[in-house]
Amino acid sequence: MFHTMAVFLDRDGTIGGDCEVQYPGEFHLYPLVKERIALLKDFGVKIFSFTNQPGIAKGEETVESFHEEMLSFGFDGVYLCPHSHKDGCSCRKPLPGLLYQAAQDHQLDLSKCVVIGDRWSDMVAAQDAGCYKILVLTGAGEEALGKYRHKWKTIKPDYVASNIIQAIQWLFVKGDKDIG
Template sequence: MTIKRNIEAIFIDRDGTIGGDTTIHYPGELQLFPFTKIALTKLKEQNIQLFSFTNQPGIADGKATTEDFIQELEAFGFDDIYLCPHRHGDGCRCRKPETGMLLQAAEKHHLDLTKCVVIGDRWSDIVAGIKVGATTILVQTGAGYDALHTYRHKWANMNADYIATNLEDAVSWLFSHSE
């Protein structure tokens, strides 16, 4: 089975999307969901670039290093890692829902972001993807329930392209959905 659409890259959030729960787990602590490795392998078999993009304010607090996260995420199979090391109120351009990480990847890898997919469990993942015209998939693992209910007002005038049960469901949708 192959993906029917021309996808240049897929951006996948870390905490709550590939493993963990609603909280940040530092490198070495994150437990992947049982389906994550298989889902990532299916995507890699399609020769689609997989990028992790994640807000990690613990770096600014000295709880982990950028290199710790990069090593872990590369070991999970990501082709490139984009992370925001800033705290919520720092006013940076990279912290989701801002688009800095996506724009950085687009420049580095010569991507048309309208031909990319963003998968995440938080409203901020989806809003960042919508702002650049990417296909967006909200997974209901991690903070996905809160994104749909508690924080829906933060993105009330926007909609994800698909609401998935989890990453496995998101990948299945990509394989079955054609534009």
């Protein structure tokens, strides 16, 4: 039986784009992502965005434009850090603040939630919050396993997927459901 309560998806490099931030209007999803989000939702899984967007702090984009974009992709909620890495906030990944906020907002048991991302910071936040961790090799995923592995060397991902579609497939296989 499929027991996942929620899936948190990183944006840039995980569900589309590449390892560089692309603002709403420029950003494009990878093929089949929107359909897989809908399929997870059909099984009662909540889907949340989980992203750092420091361009907001620089005045280059707005929180609202990111919210509108992510909701248009089928997300149930958007959790983003709008701060620069110098701001010292508690929501910027690798800190787990966004996950804790979502858990509080939606009464989630984070031990039954999954984080899918392409960066070491996604994996550290997931580990600290007690979530399952899936690293995708798109975007910065190869660097997370190579150049930046020292930043999360004591953490083992639950699965390493070539892309988001394979990551979601693994969730169904792990949950004894095959999406073909």
